[in-house]
Amino acid sequence: EVQLVESGGGLVQPGGSLRLSCTASGFPFSRSGMSWLRQAPGKGLEWVSGITSDGRTTYADSMKGRFSMSRDNAKNTVYLQMNSLKPEDTGVYYCAAQGVRGQGTQVTVSS
Numbered sequence: 514e515v516q517l518v519e520s521g522g523g524l525v526q527p528g529g530s531l532r533l534s535c536t537a538s539g540f541p542f543s544r545s546g547m548s549w550l551r552q553a554p555g556k557g558l559e560w561v562s563g564i565t566s567d568g569r570t571t572y573a574d575s576m577k578g579r580f581s582m583s584r585d586n587a588k589n590t591v592y593l594q595m596n597s598l599k600p601e602d603t604g605v606y607y608c609a610a611q612g613v614r615g616q617g618t619q620v621t622v623s624s
Contacts, residue, residue: 515539515613522606522618525598533593533618535608543586545610549593551620553604561606564591598622 521533535547549561562572562582570582581594591608598620605617 515611517608517610517613517615519606519608519615519618522620524621524623526624527599527622529598529622530594530596531598531620533595533606533608533620534590535592535615536588536590537608537610538589540611542589542610547582547584547591548609549582549591550607550609550614551602551604552607552617553601556604558607559604562593595620 516538517535519533519535521531523531525531544566546563546565548563550558551561552558560573561576562570562580564570564582564584572580579597584591600622603620603622605619607614607617
């Protein structure tokens with residue numbers, strides 16, 4: 514069974530930083546691409562970033578230069594480093610793989 518567990522969300526002021534983590538199990542992590550998605554209040558699901566099995570990353574335009582995704586295959590974990598956060602980055606952040614997404618972690622950017 515694929516399981517994805519996110520952590521690291523919280524309340525941060527505009528301009529601040531957070532690092533999200535997602536620990537995976539139940540599938541061959543090192544050979545799998547991973548994604549981060551988010552859902553802002555009252556809006557649909559939005560793709561944030563992706564990482565291939567060999568570590569190549571891609572980002573949505575609004576996150577380029579501010580967000581950085583990485584992976585640690587020894588820990589079956591992907592990370593999302595988020596810098597220069599804006600109020601519009603508020604939402605629930607999910608990691609996804611193998612057609613499954615986790616339960617999400619809340620990120621709130623507010624002064």
